[in-house]
Amino acid sequence: MNNQTQIVDALRKRGNKVTPQRLITIEVLLTMGQQHFSVEELFHGVKQRNPEVGMSTIYRTVQILEEMRLITKRNFDDGFARYELCEMDEKHWHHHLICLKCGRVIEMQDEYLEALEKEIEKKGFIIINHELKVYGYCSDCYANMEGEKFD
Known part of the structure; x- marks a missing residue:
């Protein structure tokens, strides 16, 4: 810390x-x-x-x-x-979910990518860091988008 x-x-x-x-x-x-x-x-x-x-x-x-x-x-x-x-x-940063409508950024920490890293390292590639940004709509914006066309 x-x-x-x-x-x-x-x-x-x-x-x-x-x-x-x-x-x-x-x-x-x-x-x-x-x-x-x-x-x-x-x-x-x-x-x-x-x-x-x-x-x-x-x-x-x-x-x-x-x-x-x-x-x-x-x-x-x-x-x-x-x-x-x-x-x-x-060792690694957390990841971010980014709402395309309001710009809200939600932090995500998950173990899924650690498993993927281990598989990659088994192939002889040493990972120093990674970053993941996922774009979509937060639940508030999605709830207010009824009838709107998505980007």
Whole structure:
């Protein structure tokens, strides 16, 4: 499980500075949990705690945390880059169900793909990671689509 101490230790071990601004950024990031956030949303949360923190500090911190695989960038085909916090000991990310009507993103964790991975690895291919996005309609949108033609 990620916590501030683990992230700070990892940053120091990598040789990165741990400034007060970076600490606030990490604190805000940790309060977001598994929420999919944009850099702008993270910036807004940090600005509420310290109005003097600049956007460039947030971008640099996000870039470093992404390089360290502590956060990962997600693209849900809505024109925005989003990020989410990764567990430090997590081998694979969870998967996403994306509603084509409202844009809602539902996280999915399932064991089906682990079985598929094992079969693939038996064939001599070493999997480092994978990502799965499933497009369709959430139950709310589907219920309200009576008579509509599907994309």
